[in-house]
Amino acid sequence: MTADNLPATDERLDSVPPSALDPALHQPRRAASMNERLEPQSPIFSVAPEGCLRCGACSSLAPGLIAMGEDAAVIVRQPETVEETTAMYAALYNCPLHVIRKRSVKP
Numbered sequence: 472m473t474a475d476n477l478p479a480t481d482e483r484l485d486s487v488p489p490s491a492l493d494p495a496l497h498q499p500r501r502a503a504s505m506n507e508r509l510e511p512q513s514p515i516f517s518v519a520p521e522g523c524l525r526c527g528a529c530s531s532l533a534p535g536l537i538a539m540g541e542d543a544a545v546i547v548r549q550p551e552t553v554e555e556t557t558a559m560y561a562a563l564y565n566c567p568l569h570v571i572r573k574r575s576v577k578p
């Protein structure tokens with residue numbers, strides 16, 4: 472909650488001067504560098520092979536991470552940087568059959 476008793480959304484918190492916030496509760500957000508290493512709890516991506524068309528969209532959006540196998544696309548390795556994660560999400564959201572899955576890993 473903020474001083475005016477309204478919910479503290481990110482947008483509202485960004486508009487409040489830092490001196491008005493409890494520093495123990497609000498840490499300024501920092502943009503991640505594209506080559507920054509990911510946290511250990513990063514999501515794990517997989518392909519459900521039974522639905523794959525082998526269209527190749529994913530492997531062109533995430534080269535080195537997804538490749539075309541004999542019957543379906545396969546995850547070659549999990550992303551290790553922000554840039555690679557962005558590429559993997561591009562593949563996930565552009566898969567025409569939505570067979571690329573993401574599983575969150577709890578720390």
Ligand code: SF4
Nearest residue numbers: 523524526527529566
């Ligand atoms: S984009 Fe989807 S359907 Fe196309 S090859 Fe990749 S996983 Fe298969």
